[in-house]
Amino acid sequence: MERDSLKKMQEKLRQFNEDRDWDQYHSPRNLAMALSVEAAELLECFLWVRDGETIPNEKRTHIAEEAADVLICLLNFCTQANIDLPAAFETKLAKNAAKYPVDKARGSREKYNNL
Amino acid sequence: MERDSLKKMQEKLRQFNEDRDWDQYHSPRNLAMALSVEAAELLECFLWVRDGETIPNEKRTHIAEEAADVLICLLNFCTQANIDLPAAFETKLAKNAAKYPVDKARGSREKYNNL
Amino acid sequence: MERDSLKKMQEKLRQFNEDRDWDQYHSPRNLAMALSVEAAELLECFLWVRDGETIPNEKRTHIAEEAADVLICLLNFCTQANIDLPAAFETKLAKNAAKYPVDKARGSREKYNNL
Amino acid sequence: MERDSLKKMQEKLRQFNEDRDWDQYHSPRNLAMALSVEAAELLECFLWVRDGETIPNEKRTHIAEEAADVLICLLNFCTQANIDLPAAFETKLAKNAAKYPVDKARGSREKYNNL
Numbered sequence: 001m002e003r004d005s006l007k008k009m010q011e012k013l014r015q016f017n018e019d020r021d022w023d024q025y026h027s028p029r030n031l032a033m034a035l036s037v038e039a040a041e042l043l044e045c046f047l048w049v050r051d052g053e054t055i056p057n058e059k060r061t062h063i064a065e066e067a068a069d070v071l072i073c074l075l076n077f078c079t080q081a082n083i084d085l086p087a088a089f090e091t092k093l094a095k096n097a098a099k100y101p102v103d104k105a106r107g108s109r110e111k112y113n114n115l
Numbered sequence: 116m117e118r119d120s121l122k123k124m125q126e127k128l129r130q131f132n133e134d135r136d137w138d139q140y141h142s143p144r145n146l147a148m149a150l151s152v153e154a155a156e157l158l159e160c161f162l163w164v165r166d167g168e169t170i171p172n173e174k175r176t177h178i179a180e181e182a183a184d185v186l187i188c189l190l191n192f193c194t195q196a197n198i199d200l201p202a203a204f205e206t207k208l209a210k211n212a213a214k215y216p217v218d219k220a221r222g223s224r225e226k227y228n229n230l
Numbered sequence: 231m232e233r234d235s236l237k238k239m240q241e242k243l244r245q246f247n248e249d250r251d252w253d254q255y256h257s258p259r260n261l262a263m264a265l266s267v268e269a270a271e272l273l274e275c276f277l278w279v280r281d282g283e284t285i286p287n288e289k290r291t292h293i294a295e296e297a298a299d300v301l302i303c304l305l306n307f308c309t310q311a312n313i314d315l316p317a318a319f320e321t322k323l324a325k326n327a328a329k330y331p332v333d334k335a336r337g338s339r340e341k342y343n344n345l
Numbered sequence: 346m347e348r349d350s351l352k353k354m355q356e357k358l359r360q361f362n363e364d365r366d367w368d369q370y371h372s373p374r375n376l377a378m379a380l381s382v383e384a385a386e387l388l389e390c391f392l393w394v395r396d397g398e399t400i401p402n403e404k405r406t407h408i409a410e411e412a413a414d415v416l417i418c419l420l421n422f423c424t425q426a427n428i429d430l431p432a433a434f435e436t437k438l439a440k441n442a443a444k445y446p447v448d449k450a451r452g453s454r455e456k457y458n459n460l
Binding site (some may be wrong): 035040 | 370375379381382384385386388389392393406430
């Protein structure tokens with residue numbers, strides 16, 4: 001499904017930025033900063049709530065928007081830093097699988113903390 | 116391409132976490148915290164360098180890994196918070212396009228700053 | 231008490247950095263990045279624990295160190311950005327007091343969320 | 346000078362929070378989250394500007410306010426986590442001095458990166 005493909009999303013963003021001549025601000029370093037800022041905006045939605053609390057419906061739209069902002073920054077970053085994100089994902093997941101074998105890691109927060 | 120699909124990646128992560136019984140730690144709130152931590156680890160790669168500096172090759176692997184960690188956290192978050200990320204992406208991009216029409220936003224950092 | 235004074239701490243840091251000729255890396259922008267990175271390292275200490283959980287003693291030293299790192303970055307930032315931090319603190323506290331009058335804000339998370 | 350003392354600031358905040366019955370939200374974990382959010386708000390002031398750019402005067406008040414917010418969160422955190430911040434500062438500075446001896450660290454970003 002096209003809308004589901006990272007490369008297609010990245011391509012849409014590339015066009016979006018080119019149309020606005022925004023690449024001039026998009027150094028990998030600037031985008032890494034923007035990504036941290038967006039991640040913190042998502043985190044802010046969860047301040048002062050309890051872990052178990054369900055997210056109220058009126059907050060859900062806002063949270064989804066913040067999650068989208070994180071993805072947008074991450075894809076812009078990968079474009080500018082020339083990183084193949086799906087490949088990086090596969091490599092990292094394989095590395096994690098080797099580091100946390102199922103029989104040892106199962107249910108262990110100790111292991112998890114060292115992720 | 117399968118490796119390029121967000122849903123497929125999310126599915127792989129769901130299996131990965133289920134195998135290790137890690138969902139118990141994966142409240143949306145915890146994952147939002149983890150996402151901020153991962154974004155900061157990516158940012159750390161760009162501390163004390165200049166904007167124009169090219170990324171040395173030996174650093175590229177590390178940076179790609181940190182970018183993958185951000186994606187992993189974001190996908191785990193969307194799974195647990197029940198957010199359709201590709202849909203959120205489309206909605207946000209359309210919103211940004213309406214907010215920053217090409218003719219007005221072109222090359223303007225002023226606009227950009229209010230993104 | 232001298233060790234308690236922000237200005238004295240700032241002065242010690244200024245000497246420390248001057249001795250190492252580190253001011254060249256200390257643009258306000260770089261230090262704002264470093265501050266975010268240090269804050270995330272403090273946050274990382276609280277990942278995957280529950281809100282009520284007491285901090286184990288062996289972790290306390292590490293947490294205190296991360297808190298000190300945040301203060302060091304913040305003071306370096308204020309030095310370079312020419313910000314009088316004690317004055318800014320007083321101004322902000324007065325502003326908060328006006329925004330959250332005791333009788334209205336008491337115990338209310340609603341108010342608090344808009345802090 | 347009283348306004349310069351961390352302990353006095355911490356005492357003022359303790360009173361401020363007690364008056365509003367806000368301690369119930371102030372677990373160390375929540376405050377560590379809030380600190381990351383505030384640090385990111387400070388960072389946001391420096392997005393899309395160049396390293397050398399001087400801070401425009403109209404932005405200075407806002408930046409000072411964000412710096413104050415970081416200090417407020419940090420002090421609230423230290424109160425709740427029972428951390429003696431001036432002591433932690435001294436310990437960390439001594440540790441850094443030992444790790445980065447003047448003759449070796451002078452002007453070296455290499456060293457600095459491992460700070």
